[in-house]
Amino acid sequence: MITERTEEYLEAIYYLYERGEAATTTSVAKELKVAPASATQMLKKLAKQGYLKYVPYRGVTLTPKGEKIGKKVLRKHRVMEKFLSNLGLPKSRVHKDACELEHHIPDDLERVIHQRFEGERLLPPGAPSNVVPLTSLLDGQKGIVSFIGGGRGASQRLTDLGLTPRTEIKVVKSALFRGPLMVSVRGTTLAIGRGIAATVFVRVK
Amino acid sequence: MSTAEKRPITIALAGNANVGKSVIFNYFTGLHQHIGNWPGKTVEKAEGTLHFKGHAVDVIDLPGIYSLSAFSIEERVSREYIAIQKPDIVINIVDASVLERNLFFTIQLLELETPMIMALNQMDVAKGKGITINIPQLQKSLGIPIIPTIATGGTGLDKLLGKAVKIAKGKKANPAKMRYGREIEEKISKVTKLVEKIPIKYPPRWVAIKLLEGDEEIRKIVGRIDQKIVSSAERYARDLERIHGELCSTIITSERYNVANKIARGSQRITPPRGPSLTERLDAVTTHPVMGYPILIGIMFLVLFTVFTVGGYLSGFFEDVMGPIRGAFGGEIGELIGEGVFGGLIAGIAIVLPFILPFYLILTLLEGSGYLPRAAFMTDNLMHRMGIHGKAFIPFILGYGCNVPACLGCRIMETERERTIAAFVVTLVPCAAVTVVVLGLVGAFVGIHWALALYLLNLVIIFILGRVAFKVLPGESMGLIMEMPPYRKPHVRSVLKETWMRVKDFVYIAFPLIIIGSVVLTGLKVGGLLEPIGNTLSPVTVGWLGLPAITGVLLVFGVLRKELTLVMLATLMATTNFATVLTPIQMIVFAIVVMYYIPCIATIAALVRELGWKKAAYITVFEIAFALLIGGIAFRLLTA
Numbered sequence: 001m002i003t004e005r006t007e008e009y010l011e012a013i014y015y016l017y018e019r020g021e022a023a024t025t026t027s028v029a030k031e032l033k034v035a036p037a038s039a040t041q042m043l044k045k046l047a048k049q050g051y052l053k054y055v056p057y058r059g060v061t062l063t064p065k066g067e068k069i070g071k072k073v074l075r076k077h078r079v080m081e082k083f084l085s086n087l088g089l090p091k092s093r094v095h096k097d098a099c100e101l102e103h104h105i106p107d108d109l110e111r112v113i114h115q116r117f118e119g120e121r122l123l124p125p126g127a128p129s130n131v132v133p134l135t136s137l138l139d140g141q142k143g144i145v146s147f148i149g150g151g152r153g154a155s156q157r158l159t160d161l162g163l164t165p166r167t168e169i170k171v172v173k174s175a176l177f178r179g180p181l182m183v184s185v186r187g188t189t190l191a192i193g194r195g196i197a198a199t200v201f202v203r204v205k
Numbered sequence: 206m207s208t209a210e211k212r213p214i215t216i217a218l219a220g221n222a223n224v225g226k227s228v229i230f231n232y233f234t235g236l237h238q239h240i241g242n243w244p245g246k247t248v249e250k251a252e253g254t255l256h257f258k259g260h261a262v263d264v265i266d267l268p269g270i271y272s273l274s275a276f277s278i279e280e281r282v283s284r285e286y287i288a289i290q291k292p293d294i295v296i297n298i299v300d301a302s303v304l305e306r307n308l309f310f311t312i313q314l315l316e317l318e319t320p321m322i323m324a325l326n327q328m329d330v331a332k333g334k335g336i337t338i339n340i341p342q343l344q345k346s347l348g349i350p351i352i353p354t355i356a357t358g359g360t361g362l363d364k365l366l367g368k369a370v371k372i373a374k375g376k377k378a379n380p381a382k383m384r385y386g387r388e389i390e391e392k393i394s395k396v397t398k399l400v401e402k403i404p405i406k407y408p409p410r411w412v413a414i415k416l417l418e419g420d421e422e423i424r425k426i427v428g429r430i431d432q433k434i435v436s437s438a439e440r441y442a443r444d445l446e447r448i449h450g451e452l453c454s455t456i457i458t459s460e461r462y463n464v465a466n467k468i469a470r471g472s473q474r475i476t477p478p479r480g481p482s483l484t485e486r487l488d489a490v491t492t493h494p495v496m497g498y499p500i501l502i503g504i505m506f507l508v509l510f511t512v513f514t515v516g517g518y519l520s521g522f523f524e525d526v527m528g529p530i531r532g533a534f535g536g537e538i539g540e541l542i543g544e545g546v547f548g549g550l551i552a553g554i555a556i557v558l559p560f561i562l563p564f565y566l567i568l569t570l571l572e573g574s575g576y577l578p579r580a581a582f583m584t585d586n587l588m589h590r591m592g593i594h595g596k597a598f599i600p601f602i603l604g605y606g607c608n609v610p611a612c613l614g615c616r617i618m619e620t621e622r623e624r625t626i627a628a629f630v631v632t633l634v635p636c637a638a639v640t641v642v643v644l645g646l647v648g649a650f651v652g653i654h655w656a657l658a659l660y661l662l663n664l665v666i667i668f669i670l671g672r673v674a675f676k677v678l679p680g681e682s683m684g685l686i687m688e689m690p691p692y693r694k695p696h697v698r699s700v701l702k703e704t705w706m707r708v709k710d711f712v713y714i715a716f717p718l719i720i721i722g723s724v725v726l727t728g729l730k731v732g733g734l735l736e737p738i739g740n741t742l743s744p745v746t747v748g749w750l751g752l753p754a755i756t757g758v759l760l761v762f763g764v765l766r767k768e769l770t771l772v773m774l775a776t777l778m779a780t781t782n783f784a785t786v787l788t789p790i791q792m793i794v795f796a797i798v799v800m801y802y803i804p805c806i807a808t809i810a811a812l813v814r815e816l817g818w819k820k821a822a823y824i825t826v827f828e829i830a831f832a833l834l835i836g837g838i839a840f841r842l843l844t845a
Contacts, residue, residue, distance in 0.1 A: 086450055088443055147451070153276045156454060157686050160272035162306055164459040165451060176494045179586040180595065180685050186462075188303050191582045193594060193685035 004103045007073045008032060009042055010051060011102070013062055014070030018133060018198055024059040075131075077102040078149065078201075079114045134181065134192075134200040137171045143202030145169055154196050162186040169202060213254070213261035214373045217287060219314060220298035221307055222269030223575075223690035225326045225356040227251075228699045229298060230266040232362050238706055249616065250282075251706075257370050265292065271306075271688075273313045274454075275422040277619060287317050288407045293373035295321045296365065301331035301338055301353070302691075304473055308465035311347065315380050318408045320372060323351045324365050329358070330691070335476040343472040348381030357696045385460040388448060392417060392441040399434045400427070417442045418454040484575075484691040491579050501583050504576070505602050512563045512606055513637070519559030527551045537731050541724065549723025552766060553716045553807075561711055564603065564610035565704045571599070573695030577617070578687055585685050591668050592675025593618070594685045597627040604634030608804060612811035613711065619687075622678050628815055629824055630671045632804045635663055638767040639800050645771050647796045651789045659796060666801075666835075715810035722765055722806040729761075745833060750798065751840040752791050760802060767805050770795075790843045794836050802832035 012031040016023045029039035047054035051066030062070060080098040089097070105113075114131070131146050145167045148155040162185050163169065172182040172189065180193045192200070216233075220226050230238075234253025251266035267286065268279035275281050287295060297314055299307040314321060325338065344351045350368055354361035384390060396413035405412060405427065415423040416438035428435045442453035449456045481489075490496055530547050571577050577599060585595030593601075600614035611631040618624040635643065648656035729735060735758050739746075742757030750756075755777055763770040778786045787795065803825055804812065812821035 086446065088446075148455075154684065154686065156272075156274050156276050156458075159455055159458040160274065160309075161686065161688070162309070162462060164462050165455065166459075167462075173492065173494075175492070175582055175585065176498075177586045179584075180582055182492065182582060182689065186303075186305050186466075188306055189689040191578060191585075191595075191685060191687050191689055193585055193589070196684045196686060 002069065005042070006046060006049075006051070007069060007103055009046060010062065010066050010070035011073040011077065012070075013052065013060060014067060014074050017062070017067075017070075018074075018135070022059055023061070028060070072107075073102050076105055076110050079110050080105065081149075082147065083113050130204045131201050132204060134169070134171065134183070134197045134202050135174075135194060137202065137204070139171055139173045141204070142168060142170045143204050146201045146203050149199045149201060154199070158192075158196070158200065161190055162188065163200060169200075213263045214294075214370060215263045215265065215290075215292040216369055216373065217265045217267055217292040217295045218298060219267045219283065219287070219295050219310075220269065221271055221300065221303075221310055221688075223688065224269070224298050224300040224307065226266060226269055226298050227703065228356040228696055229296075229324065229326070229354070229362060229365075230264060231699050231702045232356065232359060233262075233264050233366060235702075257366055260370055260374075262366075262370065271310060273310075273317070274418070275420050278621060281422065284317065287314070287319050288411070291319070293320065294369050295319050296324055296369055297321055297349075298324045298326050300327050301325045302327055302334050302336060304331075304336070304338065305462075305465050305469040308468055309461055312383050312461050312464055315347070315349075315383050316408075316411045316414060318380070318411065321349050321380055322365070322369055322372060323347070323349055324356075324361070325351050325353045326356050328353045328360075329355045330693075333478070334482070335478045337474050339472045339474075343468065346381065346468045346472060357699075383461075383464055385457070385464065389417075389445065389457065389460055392445060396434070396438045396441060399431075399437065403427070403430045403434070405430070413438070414457060417445070418457050419452075482691070487692050488579070488689075491576070492582055497579075497583050501580055504580070508567050508571075509602070509606055511567060512560060512603075512610075515563040516560035516606075519562070520555050523551070523555035523559065527555060540731050541727055544730075545724035545727035546720055548727065549720035549765075550716070552723065553712075553719045558708070558712070560607045561610055562704070562708055564607070565613075565707045566700070568599070568610070568614060569700045569703045569707070570695050572617075573693070573700055575690050575692040578689045581685065581687065582689065591630055591671030592673075593623060593627045593630060593671065596685065596687065597623075597630070600627060600631050601634065604631040604636060605640075606637055608632055608634065608636045608808040609711075609715070609811045612808060612815055613707075615815055625678060625816055625820055626671065626674045628812060629674055630667055632808060632812070632824060632828065633663070633667050633670060633801065635660065635800050636767070638805070641768040642771045642799045643796045646783055646787075646792045650784045650787075651792055655793060656796075659793070659800065662797075663800060670831075711811070711814070715807050715814075718810040718813075719765075719806055726762060726765060749833065749837045749840075750794055751844065752795055752798075753786070756795060760798065763799060764803055764806055767799060770799055790840065793843065794840045797839050798832045798836040800832070801828055801835065803829050 009028065009032070012028055013023045016027055016031060025036055025040050025043060028043065029036040032039065043052070043054050043060055046052050046066070047060075050063060051069070052060045052062050054060050077098050080101045081094050084094045084097055084101075085091070132143075134143070137143055145163050145165055147165060148158055148163065167185060169183055169185045172184050174181045174194075178194055180191045181197045182189060182191050183197075184190075218226050218230055230251060230253065234255050237255060238251060238253040249268070253264045253266075255262050255264065265286070267283045270277070270280050270283055273280055273284045286292070295314060297311050299311065311323065325340065325343075328338075331338065338353075340351050340353060350372070352361050352365045352368055354365055356362065385393070393410065393413050396416055397410045400409040400412045400416075407415075407423070412423055412427065416427060416435060419439075419442060424435050445453050445456055451459075491500055527547075528551065530543070530551065571580075577596075580598055581595030583595070584598040588594050588597055588601070596617050596619075597615065599617075600611040603614055604611035608631060611634065612628050615624050615627040615631060618627050643656050643659055647659060729738065738761060739754045739757040742760075743754045746752045746757045746760070747754055755774075758777070759770040759773050762773055774783065774786070775781050780786065783792065803809075809821055809825055812824060816824075
């Protein structure tokens, strides 16, 4: 049985990964709002259980086993956020409740809710959810915009430029050193900073 | 009635960025333009006049935007102007080669229910991309007259103007009403009925749509009249969100794009040409992960080199020609006129203008060619570390030459917050004049490694202060979201005209300031106030910074031109061997203070131009305090 705390940690580390930030004791502790000392202790424990590799003063890398859990919990968190905000809950509660629910909701239920908001037919049970941030597409890969999770200003600007749900988008190339992405959408080419691109979720074909 | 008594016809040009709007504006108005700011805003307002068949015509060039939401000042300025000032006609300029995205904006203009015609521009580019457009069909779908144009060649523009004036006079245009999905229309008409009952300057249907979208500004305006309308619109929006599972603003934006897509598909045929386009081939090299960077560095070097060789040459030329005027006046009043008024004027013409002119020319060229967005793309990550994004790269690099054009270049940033941070960071970059002081004093008398260390320290400080400004300043930071327009050959006439207008605009703002500053300083000198000033400042200069009292005067004069600090040091001390008057530590401290202590008067003028008086004053005061702080710390560390 994986504890909630374990899930929280793996989720936070995966989240840092996704944004391209280094996962160190400090950054993980900051992300989870815990004391660095207790983060250190927990990371050591997780390393022993085989979820991650921990090098003192350097940081952590997730093992495939840890990455799988981190990714899954983060996805559940996002689906629950979307679900709750659709119910009309205020933003302050959405995040808090999603943090709670992400540990309890069964995989198949999460998938059903997710697909309800995608407006699509159900995939066979057990199929992996194929919605990923735009940043995880390879150069030349295409996806269909699913939703945009970023701030209001940025997401308005993105939709204004044509990134509306169900639009096809292609990553042309990404700049070196985790720089911005060049994408093509509706016959135009756009450059999107990596931080913003990470809030655009696409369904991979 | 004579034509002189008639009210001029007003035409507003509206469209996305990079569609050739400014080329058309320049064609219409020639040099009869005025570039200023919109009242109370730091958004550029370009206005021009012309005469057409006996009619006086005012042309307003609205900012290049993609939407009419309230998120950027440009968008707010544009929609307020169209809805409230009500130009006689709007010319929507559309890039025929990206029809769908442009129609998205057209649809929003139609929502504003303004008389409108369309210039279907860049027909040549569209043809190159294998796009043919059925104009009668498009005209039918939108209900507005459409004139195909190629602005860079002048094709179709006279016809466009004729048509615009004709419609503006007759006020006869019946744009098609755009209709969205059934359940959305239901809510729109319900809210429209409520809005129709209240007095509001915007079209009711448009207000209804904006309320459903949750537009902050419109909610406030309507809320002041009747809060109930806002809350019922909110309720309807929630209903829609439940049906669609998306934010209401997203639903409506998608809906507009659906309409745009349908119209575009119905009226254009695309047969893509074989092989990659010129842009694709150029992009493969210029944004290549390996080759892209040497190219970027090469281009930046070329820009700096050109600006400073041309600038240096022109500067020397003007100085030689105009310099003698300065001493041509005798007596105290004569000195005030000669040194003060003419000295300031000459400083403006001989020192500032020669660098501004080539800079603007190159900036406009780079803008027109489409390379700027590529440079921003390549450097976004680096610039992020100092709290700004890729677009600020060019102003940043230019800052090493002269802070003035660099500050003016910050206008390419989208949000006011980003513009402020970029301009602030740029004023911290040591310009050529500062380099003269650092190299001439520290480099020559203390050692070149100390000079380099000062530059390294400067970079560190820029990174830190940039990040601090990023954290402290309010407002949303957008990050990088920009269109990468195709590469194109810059249109020479437009580039020259735009350069000229920008230079003129700068002269109007900066020259009075430079001359006033110069007169005041000369007045102090003539009035024998220099020594008292030096003495007054001595607690700071001598007590805190450990410098000789004379440096107070130098620092005051440095506000005019920073290299003056060194020039005057030589004059006042009657020696160029500075080692005899300053200790190495004093030199370092002095150079540090000069580096940061205040943007020179021309830079302050540029800051005023871009950010307004208040922010310019904040930045100036902060930098004075910061320079004194760090100078004092350096003095104590070095003597410890």
